[in-house]
Amino acid sequence: MTRKFTYTEKELISSLKSNNRDAFEYLYDHYAPALYGIIMKIVKDEEKAADVMQDSFLKIWKNIGAYNVDKGTLFTWILNVARNTAIDRLRLDVKLSKAVNWEHVQEADLTNGVIFNPIPATIDIRAIVQRLLPEKSLLIDLVYFQGYTHEEVSAKLKLPLGTVKSRIRKALNELREIFGVKEVILGAA
Structure with missing residues (x-):
């Protein structure tokens, strides 16, 4: 060639x-x-x-x-x-x-008793999501459990897209608090 x-x-x-x-x-x-x-x-x-x-x-x-x-x-x-x-x-x-400032982490800080490491099969995520206000739990259910896009949820519920996105963001923040997660770091695409 x-x-x-x-x-x-x-x-x-x-x-x-x-x-x-x-x-x-x-x-x-x-x-x-x-x-x-x-x-x-x-x-x-x-x-x-x-x-x-x-x-x-x-x-x-x-x-x-x-x-x-x-x-x-x-x-x-x-x-x-x-x-x-x-x-x-x-x-x-x-x-x-x-x-994480690894210089200040001691080995004792990394024991199993300190790290929250639940067995995934024992967590009922849907039950935890149901603790949220109904308008937030519905959005989380539609987007994360049923696979709808934000745009599809906006059309289905006849809500402005910005409202859908801000309620989802607030719901995710509440879930982070429930799970005790201070910050979520996602990898880059």
């Missing part, structure tokens, strides 16, 4: 959107050095920059269909993907460093 060594931007975009492997290799070969430079300026660590670079190209691969030529050049779009991924990594690092 012969590999095309140059693309116009229009050809490159078209090839990328059709998941052409050669086009992605071309994209990486021609844009990676510039993206890596930007990423390094943000994260200031070679190992983290390499991870962010990989995550960035994975996001580009998965989301190339969302690229809109009317909103800017391809380079601007991939640069924003890389920049945002690097910033997300910094935020996660800061959040994780604040979550």
